[in-house]
Amino acid sequence: MSGKVVAVAGATGAVGTEMLKVLETRRFPVRKLVALASARSAGKRLGFAGGEVEVQELTEGSFDGVEIALFSAGGSRSKLFAPAAVAAGAVVVDNSSAFRMEDDVPLVVPEVNAAAIRGHKGIIANPNCSTILLAMPLWPIHRAARVTRCIVATYQAVSGTGAKAISELARQTAAVMGRPAYAEAALLAGMGVRDDRPHVVDGLERVAYPHQIAFNLLPHIGDFYPEADTTEERKLVDEMHKIFSDASIRIFGTTVRVPVFRAHSEAVHIQTATPISPDEVREILAEAPGVEVVDDPAKNRYPMPIEATGRAEVLVGRIRRDPSVENGLAFFLSGDQLLKGAALNAVQIAELL
């Protein structure tokens, strides 16, 4: 029998749904798919590879015979159940932040540090979405000219928060535009979002975020540290240092949620140790796997979330010199956080196994 027994923990979530699709579209050799989710979703049937699989409740006993377990069910469930999967003989690719910074857990973007998976002890971590998307163009530039400094401002879609947040943006938008909840069904259906009962504050559903997201921005992703950085902002720094095996890059960022459904964007300002021109960067990135240069301002061509949505590649453009500093360079990227930022990267890691 060829192929692997693959479990997806969190199979009904925003990322889990994409994991099933990516396993199909990349023809991952799946002998058997085990779809796992919370008790609430158990019994649901999900389409997969022309057939259907029934969702089972995620428990410690779920991993009998499983060879590869893709986890995207939140950090606390990863901590609870990933050890059971490893004990049952599976290799876990974990999309949560639970194990990312542990010394014996490789943190992998296949285009950057595929070799790191060799040292795994049963768990391989998938980096945070905004980190993966930034690593894709940053690594080839780093190899060519050594990046010494990197300042990032993010424009992150609600899909990063999950299916509930996609629904929340749709409902709030409908409500702000003066129409009650009956009207957004078409959009919800189009996005494949389940219709959870909303928690309404001031006439607006508010489950995923503490403030309105429709027609607004929240400079708040994750939780706040006492120093006022967010967990998301620290991840950008710590995870990039680990993925690049290079803590000398001085990284800092501000992460912001925007009323966009699916793809994340980032405005990136870097300095390099050796000079590199925008044209050289475009050439390097044109050759880089998983990156597409979209950079023809005269024709209004630049990365945008609506163009990155559904694409495997990270789109990079607005590549230009920053003349205000020595060897300064800026670019803008958009990438589908559910694909390369999550599900696709996880499946690529599984392919390396």
Place this chain on the structure above:
Amino acid sequence: MSGKVVAVAGATGAVGTEMLKVLETRRFPVRKLVALASARSAGKRLGFAGGEVEVQELTEGSFDGVEIALFSAGGSRSKLFAPAAVAAGAVVVDNSSAFRMEDDVPLVVPEVNAAAIRGHKGIIANPNCSTILLAMPLWPIHRAARVTRCIVATYQAVSGTGAKAISELARQTAAVMGRPAYAEAALLAGMGVRDDRPHVVDGLERVAYPHQIAFNLLPHIGDFYPEADTTEERKLVDEMHKIFSDASIRIFGTTVRVPVFRAHSEAVHIQTATPISPDEVREILAEAPGVEVVDDPAKNRYPMPIEATGRAEVLVGRIRRDPSVENGLAFFLSGDQLLKGAALNAVQIAELL
């Protein structure tokens, strides 16, 4: 007779409408208001100070007896008609970019360089919206610790493009959400936007922008230079140097349009010559006129466009150390670009006269 004869050129536009409101709310001593706009709007009646004024067509002959002329009718109309206003004896406060970088035209943010108006030769320029909003917190920090480097990523509302763009975001949002054009009337009415006939591409109105703005981002504000910067990005640099009378601050930025109706936001990463702590910055900004510190992450309090909308103050928060660099500091701001970013600043300049 007390008070001044004040003309507003572009009185029916997004900024002009706010200029009339700000003249009222700040009780500017207006003896007579002359509302000027294009021929298309001539004859319209606008409410002002409890009465009504009839809009007249903006021509070279419009300025007889006018003492102060507030221009917000676009750069080409400023170039055409501001000299006529000056010749008629008026002092022009121009909101366009037409004269901003000319040597004998003061470029003024009253909280920063009020004294600069002394040298005027009839025209005083109002800076670009994103520049004004950034100058407000940057100047007090600069005075305290000398800002040596400033990297900005903007999140700019559609109001910066004008009334057409506000309508475009509303219509596109309705269309994306599966509802035809009949439905957004409530929103348009609420925003005070006129119902221009749309130019429809792929089912979406597209007049103000080359791409969909609903649920999307455009890293494109203004026009592109051959070096791939936008006019908006250069304004941030050149105008700040002029306002601060200090070209030593190394500024660079990426400007991005976001699907927000009214207030602009900016993620700002700076370095200072002398050390300054986040607490010291909060103290300085708490005392700074026109700035309000909104910075209590533990209570989910930070600047957001929906809170800045309609406010005279620039909201500043997420103030924190950037430990990746010596004397590094970051903050996030939101400010109403139609008020402090345009109409309010112009009226404040007029008050200085």
